[in-house]
Amino acid sequence: MTAIVSISKLSKSYVRGKQEVVVLSDLDLTIEAGDFVALMGPSGSGKTTLLNLIGGLDQPTSGSISVAGQQLESLNSKSLAKWRSENIGFVFQFYNLLPVLTAQRNVELPLLLTSLNAAQRKKNAATALEIVGLADRASHKPGELSGGQQQRVAIARALVADPTLLICDEPTGDLDRGTADEILDLLALLNREHGKTVIMVTHDPKAADHARHILHLDKGRLVEEVAA
Secondary structure: OOEEEEEEEEEEEEEEOOEEEEEEEEEEEEEEOOOEEEEEOOOOOOHHHHHHHHOOOOOOOEEEEEEOOEEHHHOOHHHHHHHHHHHEEEEEOOOOOOOOOOHHHHHHHHHHHOOOOHHHHHHHHHHHHHHOOOHHHOOOOHHHOOHHHHHHHHHHHHHOOOOOEEEEEOOOOOOOHHHHHHHHHHHHHHHHHOOOEEEEEOOOHHHHOOOOEEEEEEOOEEEEEEOO
16 A cells, blocks of 8 residues: 555644643654544644644644655645645535535635636536535535535535545534434545545544544544554
8 A cells, every 4th residue: 555644753833922832742654545544532632733734734843744745844835735725625524615605616616726617617516516415406505405415515525626635624523423424424435435535533433433543642642543
């Protein structure tokens, strides 16, 4: 297998007033292409910080991080933004859909940064909505959809540019158990049948059970367990 994420001696700290707060400390991690990894740990353990570093939303204080063959710490903000648009699909707890746009147009949004013409953008968005089982809801606005359907639209938006990696931060945190399981089954299907590498932060052990591996963070340090 090929490593899609390679992290070596990664540290991240912030300065609050006169105090340095260490969030991640000397962390080493390898994630293989095609894996489905759940990141777990108590609040403040560094889960979302690690996710943001892998997704290129933040830069490390020290150490190296390679994702999809690119050393992220070497990129400036403009290059990092371009790299994210080409390689990362983000799914968040709150769906971040634009209420005035239809599902189709919400899914198309990432493609506005590409050279695709309007017809190709529409076709790609329709394909993404079909993959998540919402082809018949393309013309509906977010307010006309259930929470689970809105999260499926958000996943379609994350998929539409065919990213290398899906980054999911508490993707089922705002959903009831039944709907959450449907979303997790969808992520597992995207991993299994579409070959998408998925990294998911979750507090929910039942959500983590859908992953192939579980990584536990505690005080910025990592312990790996194999998912049941």
